[in-house]
Amino acid sequence: xxxxxxxxxxxxxxxxxxxxxxxxxxxxxxxxxxxxxxxxxxxxxxxxxxxxxxxxxxxxxxxxxxxxxxxxxxxxxxxxxxxxxxxxxxxxxxxxxxxxxxxxxxxxxxxxxx
Amino acid sequence: xxxxxxxxxxxxxxxxxxxxxxxxxxxxxxxxxxxxxxxxxxxxxxxxxxxxxxxxxxxxxxxxxxxxxxxxxxxxxxxxxxxxxxxxxxxxxxxxxxxxxxxxxxxxxxxxx
Numbered sequence: 770x771x772x773x774x775x776x777x778x779x780x781x782x783x784x785x786x787x788x789x790x791x792x793x794x795x796x797x798x799x800x801x802x803x804x805x806x807x808x809x810x811x812x813x814x815x816x817x818x819x820x821x822x823x824x825x826x827x828x829x830x831x832x833x834x835x836x837x838x839x840x841x842x843x844x845x846x847x848x849x850x851x852x853x854x855x856x857x858x859x860x861x862x863x864x865x866x867x868x869x870x871x872x873x874x875x876x877x878x879x880x881x882x883x
Numbered sequence: 884x885x886x887x888x889x890x891x892x893x894x895x896x897x898x899x900x901x902x903x904x905x906x907x908x909x910x911x912x913x914x915x916x917x918x919x920x921x922x923x924x925x926x927x928x929x930x931x932x933x934x935x936x937x938x939x940x941x942x943x944x945x946x947x948x949x950x951x952x953x954x955x956x957x958x959x960x961x962x963x964x965x966x967x968x969x970x971x972x973x974x975x976x977x978x979x980x981x982x983x984x985x986x987x988x989x990x991x992x993x994x995x996x
Contacts, residue, residue: 802984811970811986811987811988811989812989814986817984860926860927871917871929874919874925874928876925876926877926
């Protein structure tokens with residue numbers, strides 16, 4: 770079956786612009802996760818959704834970052850007024866239910882802020 | 884929030900057994916330990932998950948001591964295709980019902996022919 774998909778695969782934007790990153794999880798997966806991976810660095814957890822609800826948003830780097838999920842499916846990560854330090858690969862993952870299930874990762878969106 | 888550390892890199896010859904250790908001194912009671920493999924330009928891929936003692940599947944084993952402050956991923960008879968970055972992930976539901984997830988720093992494993 771189809772895996773986790775993310776769009777766009779690459780995004781180049783100018784500093785100060787807003788960007789939206791999209792994640793389509795595996796059908797039926799109720800849990801969805803966003804991570805950030807800076808060049809040559811490890812994975813930074815951003816936010817987790819169970820259904821449409823995100824219990825804790827404290828992992829988001831700043832108030833310029835927001836995320837939502839609708840219909841228990843597609844999720845959007847929005848970065849407002851992008852900064853150069855936002856440049857990274859943004860990874861989305863989904864799992865059948867909660868964290869203890871295997872997470873299936875998408876290919877990521879590479880964001881470059883000029 | 885559990886802080887996890889791993890060796891930055893490891894080298895091994897083909898056919899050897901490789902053990903990668905992750906330290907997570909602040910692991911919480913509800914936290915599970917999961918290991919992922921990541922190739923360049925790809926998302927991480929699940930290898931194995933455990934809570935305590937030993938877990939084995941078709942590709943790896945995971946050893947977790949009684950105090951759970953560390954875990955060791957064991958890859959038997961590695962091949963060149965096992966060259967990748969390996970991450971441990973520690974997390975689970977906090978007492979407040981939130982999900983806290985902390986990836987380790989990652990270990991770059993290079994298999995030498």
